[in-house]
Amino acid sequence: MTRILVFALLTTALAGGGFYLSRIINKPDIDAAYAIPLTPPAAPMRVFHLGHSLVGRDMPAMLAQLAGNGHSYHSQLGWGTSLREHWDPKLPINGFETENAHDHYRDAKEALASGSYDAVVLTEMVEIKDAIKYHKSGKFLRKWAGEARESNPDTRVYLYETWHHLNDPAGWLNRLDADYGTHWQQQVLFDDLRNRPDSPARVIPAGQVMARFARELTARGGVEGLASIDGLFARNDDGTLDTIHVNDLGAYLVALTHYAVLYHRSPVGLPYALKRADGTAAQPPSAEAARLMQEVVWDVVQSDRLTGVGS
Numbered sequence: 001m002t003r004i005l006v007f008a009l010l011t012t013a014l015a016g017g018g019f020y021l022s023r024i025i026n027k028p029d030i031d032a033a034y035a036i037p038l039t040p041p042a043a044p045m046r047v048f049h050l051g052h053s054l055v056g057r058d059m060p061a062m063l064a065q066l067a068g069n070g071h072s073y074h075s076q077l078g079w080g081t082s083l084r085e086h087w088d089p090k091l092p093i094n095g096f097e098t099e100n101a102h103d104h105y106r107d108a109k110e111a112l113a114s115g116s117y118d119a120v121v122l123t124e125m126v127e128i129k130d131a132i133k134y135h136k137s138g139k140f141l142r143k144w145a146g147e148a149r150e151s152n153p154d155t156r157v158y159l160y161e162t163w164h165h166l167n168d169p170a171g172w173l174n175r176l177d178a179d180y181g182t183h184w185q186q187q188v189l190f191d192d193l194r195n196r197p198d199s200p201a202r203v204i205p206a207g208q209v210m211a212r213f214a215r216e217l218t219a220r221g222g223v224e225g226l227a228s229i230d231g232l233f234a235r236n237d238d239g240t241l242d243t244i245h246v247n248d249l250g251a252y253l254v255a256l257t258h259y260a261v262l263y264h265r266s267p268v269g270l271p272y273a274l275k276r277a278d279g280t281a282a283q284p285p286s287a288e289a290a291r292l293m294q295e296v297v298w299d300v301v302q303s304d305r306l307t308g309v310g311s
Contacts, residue, residue: 025190033193033200038156038308040264041118044070047262048111050144051123052081053095053245054162057102057277062255065274067263074106082125083140102277112144115151119262120144121204123160126244128183138191145192145201156308157201158261159189163210166233166243176211185306202308204261205300206254213253213296225286248282253293260301264309268294 044067049055055077064071076086079095086093086108112120122144125131132138145157161184166172184203193200214229222228232250234242246254252274256267272290276282285293301307 025186025193029197030190030193033197034305034308037305037310038202038264041262044068044072045118045262046116047071047073047119047121048106048108048117048148049073049075049077049121049160050083050086050108051075051121051160052078052125053099054126055121055123055160056245056251057099057104058248058282059251059255059258060104061277062251062274062282063258063262066255066259066267066270074104074111076100076105076108076111080125082131082135083122083137083144084135085125087140087143104277108144109147112147113151115155117148117152117155119156119158120148121158121160121258122201123162124188126162126164128164128179128188132183132187137188141188141201142192142195145196149196149199153199156262157192158204159184159201160204160258161207163207164244166230166241172229173211173214176207180205180208189306202261203304203306204258205304205307206257208304209253209257209297209300210250212300213293216292216296220292223286223292224288226289248276249285249289252282252285252290253297256293256297257301260297261307261309266294266298268298270294 047060047063049060055075060073060075064073077099078085078093079099081093085091111117122141124137124141125135128137141159148155148157161180164172164175164179168175189201189203210229210232217223217226217228225231226249230241232246232253234245234247236242252272256270259265259270260267268291272287273284274282284290301309304310
């Protein structure tokens, strides 16, 4: 049976592309690495965000408002940019000038080399399967994590799990359920675990939060101001639904998730009338929607040991 199982794993790995036998992590190793939660931070954090438009400008600004005085951040973004593209100076970062035209931009390698960040939040491009196959996601998560730790061994490294298009042929919720363990964990996160079992990267499970929130909305028949998960997503100029980018309400939900993971605090009761990065007022959720968002976030974050917060 053991030989059959190993052969099946290897066959599946090769078929999926980019998932090699050397990356398979035994469950006891995973259990040991994530058995003990991180110590809650004792002071406001300085955070670096590396990613693309699913990070955006507004979400980190909302996180800073939720965290309060003393929290600071910088970022480097692109359009659909992979961790590999951020790393390799020979590869283009689409939308670089546009996405980084703000006061919180800082060159990623310069930022991490400074050793001045308490947390580094990394995310990968989506489609996540293509990122793994063509951009070697696990390898470049490992590289960025190593860069952060080399300058500051106390820096906490996080993988921000995102989502895919609402109209995905396989089903949006089906993909969120399946991708988290198969792709985000086994093929990206655990590549870093092999090298740093004593201090593994943790997860900010925004995709899992969205899935739980979507199911809660369905079960309740919607809440005030939000009939379905579509209400978290932006609209294109012609009024059609943008199936991947969030609006202010979606950015708020993701910011809550970052807050709960980074600070180990319940977001229940936090303010929900916030500002965008440009200082204009963001569209606030209703009180009912905000409360549900906050409760869902805390439940998901506490129940997932990979966040470093779980009991």
